[in-house]
Amino acid sequence: MSESDVVSGIEIRPMSERPKSVGRSWHLPADFFFHKAAVFAAFLVAGVLFATIIAIAFDSRTSIHAFGIWKFLKSSEWNPVTQTFGAFPFIIGTLVSSAIAMVLGVPISFGVAVFIAEIAPVWIKRPVAAAIELLAAIPSIVYGLWGLLIFAPVFARAEPWINDKLGAIPGIGLLFQGPPMGIGMLTAGIVLAIMVLPYMSSIMRDVFLVVPSSLRESAYAMGATTWEVAWNIILPYTRTAVIGGIFLGLGRALGETMAVTFVIGNSNTLSSSFLMPGATIPSVLANEFTEATTKLYVSSLIYLGLILIAVTLIVRFLAVLLIRRLGRREGAAA
Amino acid sequence: MKSLRLTAILLALSLVGLAASAQSTLTGAGSTWVYPLVAKWAAAYQQNNGVEVNYQSIGSGGGIAQIKAGTVAFGASDMPLKPEDLSSAGLIQFPTAVAGEDLVYNLPGIQPEQLVLSGSLVADIYLGKVKKWNDPEIAKLNSGLNLPDMDITVVHRSDGSGTTFTFCDYLSKVSPEWKDKVGANTSVSWPAGVGGKGNEGVASYVQRIPGSIGYVEYAYILESHLSDARMINRDGKIVSPSLKGFQDAAAHVDFTKAQDFYVILTDHTGPDTWPISGCTWQILRKNAPKEMNLAVMKFFDWGFEHGQDMARSISFGPLPENTVAAIKSYWKKELGYSL
Amino acid sequence: MISIYARRRSVDVTSKILMGAATAIGVFFLFWILWTTLKFGVAGIHWDLFIKDTPPPGTNSFGLRNAFVGSLLLLSISLLIGVPVGMMGGTWLAEYGFRSRTANAVRFINDIMLSAPSIEIGLFVYAVMVDPMGHFSALSGSVALAVLMIPIIVRTTDEMLSLVGSDMREAAVALGAPNWVVITKVTWKAARAGILTGILIGLARITGETAPLLFTALNNQFFSKDILHPIANIPVVIYQFALSPYSNWQQMAWAAAFITVLFVLVLSLVARWFLGKVQVPK
Numbered sequence: 001m002s003e004s005d006v007v008s009g010i011e012i013r014p015m016s017e018r019p020k021s022v023g024r025s026w027h028l029p030a031d032f033f034f035h036k037a038a039v040f041a042a043f044l045v046a047g048v049l050f051a052t053i054i055a056i057a058f059d060s061r062t063s064i065h066a067f068g069i070w071k072f073l074k075s076s077e078w079n080p081v082t083q084t085f086g087a088f089p090f091i092i093g094t095l096v097s098s099a100i101a102m103v104l105g106v107p108i109s110f111g112v113a114v115f116i117a118e119i120a121p122v123w124i125k126r127p128v129a130a131a132i133e134l135l136a137a138i139p140s141i142v143y144g145l146w147g148l149l150i151f152a153p154v155f156a157r158a159e160p161w162i163n164d165k166l167g168a169i170p171g172i173g174l175l176f177q178g179p180p181m182g183i184g185m186l187t188a189g190i191v192l193a194i195m196v197l198p199y200m201s202s203i204m205r206d207v208f209l210v211v212p213s214s215l216r217e218s219a220y221a222m223g224a225t226t227w228e229v230a231w232n233i234i235l236p237y238t239r240t241a242v243i244g245g246i247f248l249g250l251g252r253a254l255g256e257t258m259a260v261t262f263v264i265g266n267s268n269t270l271s272s273s274f275l276m277p278g279a280t281i282p283s284v285l286a287n288e289f290t291e292a293t294t295k296l297y298v299s300s301l302i303y304l305g306l307i308l309i310a311v312t313l314i315v316r317f318l319a320v321l322l323i324r325r326l327g328r329r330e331g332a333a334a
Numbered sequence: 335m336k337s338l339r340l341t342a343i344l345l346a347l348s349l350v351g352l353a354a355s356a357q358s359t360l361t362g363a364g365s366t367w368v369y370p371l372v373a374k375w376a377a378a379y380q381q382n383n384g385v386e387v388n389y390q391s392i393g394s395g396g397g398i399a400q401i402k403a404g405t406v407a408f409g410a411s412d413m414p415l416k417p418e419d420l421s422s423a424g425l426i427q428f429p430t431a432v433a434g435e436d437l438v439y440n441l442p443g444i445q446p447e448q449l450v451l452s453g454s455l456v457a458d459i460y461l462g463k464v465k466k467w468n469d470p471e472i473a474k475l476n477s478g479l480n481l482p483d484m485d486i487t488v489v490h491r492s493d494g495s496g497t498t499f500t501f502c503d504y505l506s507k508v509s510p511e512w513k514d515k516v517g518a519n520t521s522v523s524w525p526a527g528v529g530g531k532g533n534e535g536v537a538s539y540v541q542r543i544p545g546s547i548g549y550v551e552y553a554y555i556l557e558s559h560l561s562d563a564r565m566i567n568r569d570g571k572i573v574s575p576s577l578k579g580f581q582d583a584a585a586h587v588d589f590t591k592a593q594d595f596y597v598i599l600t601d602h603t604g605p606d607t608w609p610i611s612g613c614t615w616q617i618l619r620k621n622a623p624k625e626m627n628l629a630v631m632k633f634f635d636w637g638f639e640h641g642q643d644m645a646r647s648i649s650f651g652p653l654p655e656n657t658v659a660a661i662k663s664y665w666k667k668e669l670g671y672s673l
Numbered sequence: 674m675i676s677i678y679a680r681r682r683s684v685d686v687t688s689k690i691l692m693g694a695a696t697a698i699g700v701f702f703l704f705w706i707l708w709t710t711l712k713f714g715v716a717g718i719h720w721d722l723f724i725k726d727t728p729p730p731g732t733n734s735f736g737l738r739n740a741f742v743g744s745l746l747l748l749s750i751s752l753l754i755g756v757p758v759g760m761m762g763g764t765w766l767a768e769y770g771f772r773s774r775t776a777n778a779v780r781f782i783n784d785i786m787l788s789a790p791s792i793e794i795g796l797f798v799y800a801v802m803v804d805p806m807g808h809f810s811a812l813s814g815s816v817a818l819a820v821l822m823i824p825i826i827v828r829t830t831d832e833m834l835s836l837v838g839s840d841m842r843e844a845a846v847a848l849g850a851p852n853w854v855v856i857t858k859v860t861w862k863a864a865r866a867g868i869l870t871g872i873l874i875g876l877a878r879i880t881g882e883t884a885p886l887l888f889t890a891l892n893n894q895f896f897s898k899d900i901l902h903p904i905a906n907i908p909v910v911i912y913q914f915a916l917s918p919y920s921n922w923q924q925m926a927w928a929a930a931f932i933t934v935l936f937v938l939v940l941s942l943v944a945r946w947f948l949g950k951v952q953v954p955k
Contacts, residue, residue: 053785080494133877146706202874261493267524285792370919396887
């Protein structure tokens, strides 16, 4: 594998070219068992996770039977008293809050990772890296309480400004209108962005750091600036892992429960504004699951969970397509 | 990987001495509302009798599901089960203690307990029909107050809750429109407002948003010094929430006559009766091992006898005397054995 | 030429400032949240937290001993389950499965599970363990936590191993090292910082998880180290106490949150220290 392949960004899977082992015979049983243990673990992982999905699908059957698929997806009515359930506001809420989190979180995470891996002087790297990682150590309920009790009041003071400035823009202005409560879709998105920051940035940083220094050094030797090295050398080399990291963050944002529940305002009706309360699939589960009494109600909640898994599945497909597409385009350009 | 090896050693050390120590432990789960009371009783009971009663608040629905599944010795719910549901599932239920909830508000210039509300007015506010604080409907009840020209922000519980059930049950009794459009359950389809998680969530929204109104448990009002409203009860009297008010609600209901104690304490008669009073029921399985049921009964019997001061100290009202007696004969009748 | 240089320079400087600003934003929020935890948490810090069990409401006593012990036990068991399974699973993907259809299918399912709401994992474990066993138990809580942790470890192990350059492997194979020695002694070693990050992220994630424990380990207001029965644990205690009306409970919730954060910080520092200088090369 030559450096030029690397630079032009062809997908790198060095191990696929790994020569077969020629170990001595007494090693063979150990090799055999190691291999089998790895296979077992991989299939155990897939098996358990698959079983979970099956179990979730099985438990939603009452609700699927009652509401069907399309009707459940597009209905906005969620009424435990009349036992009518529909998922639409929650699907939108989940997608919108995660999208806000990604729009804010991805650039910041990338910046943090590049800063730690490439720019910062050594004495600053470690403390900053440790500090950002510490964000992941904070229990999500603490994010929730912080968001509700500390951040929301401060943010509420900024909301009239958002109302005046962004709300006045024709078209997208509608997205930024509402009473200054400090809670709602946008607040949830911001809290989620902070929560996924350590996940995305620490993975990006780690993969940036394992980029062979020969690559980095040859680029610098050619006179490339730090930014050019980061953007043109390191990012293409690590692209798959970076996108993987972003999707780890996105996955976390889509499934986050406690923190969102505290700050999103928990309204079951869909609103046109980011400043208004909303709800996500996990927040509804957290709010209503433990008190749901009828079979249909419980089953509808689990059905929501199944839909969340389907949403993740679609998002994941898009990611795979994206990675393939990027690979092809850069391959063609080279 | 040195750190892994070290972790392994630490783990091995921590797992040593994991010999299952067989203690006499009872597990119960359910209602969040009654959790402080049972936790308090359990701590004292453990000191006096050596029996550990581990009660966890996983929600009333969870409590009902778990007692049906037989994973716990008793379940607790803020919403009583109907007698026919009980008998079909082989369960029995009995009340534990009474409590209440009240509306809290954030209105500049208006002090706690100055605002007076009626049930139908609260229903109209929560239906989104009364939108302003200086609405004539509110002004009519509060002639002395200088009500601001401010939008009302309605705050409700977002999580399923017995507090919500009691609140909505009350509104259904006093407002036909509420009953028709919304109804009563542990969570409902709210016509208006924002939802806060738990009492804490509702309280913090109310403290934050001027012009807001919400409902929280009485214990929470006392502990967090929120501005609470006075209510007009069924007898037309203006009352403040109090333990006595909750107990009067219980006293004006004949618990002893109702089958399986299926009575809801909201909107009852009596001059001092607090209209939004509630109660929590404990649920047992008829076919659970006799020793287990006896141990649970013993615990609650002890609580009824010795735990009433503890209950009062955390704003729970004791049950009337005759109700406790009725519970004991109910045990005997339903289970065929007694303490 | 000059203009190109000037442009490149200005792009470079602007980007550096932006990267620095991004880091500053991240660190700012971190300190804000930490400050909140510290401010509310320190007020509740008391020696009694470590020697007494969780007290009833409406008193002035403090205690979290049962919850600390329970949480440590839960985390230890889930690490025991999750780390080997996760690492071996990731190793299979990177070292044996490569880009095969099966490997990609496993990756796919793994990624889906990363975002399944944790409450559903709890429900699954409830259905396969708690229900058949007839009671809540610490063991089922640990299994639920392990199931949450494994996808994270699988994914990072897979990513990190795939990035290890082939030259070192080739050198090891050329020396006659068998496959498993190459993997354990060479590739794992080269990727250990990344793998450890994955384990720490996984651990950090499950340290604060509440939802899956509600229906598995439950909680216990008394001291217990019996893994077959309900056990006290920090996340559920924080959840229950933070939303309660009683000030001693609320203070303990913040104190518990503060200690949890401190715990993960110390753990991560110790682990990094053991790894030596691998973390920041150059």
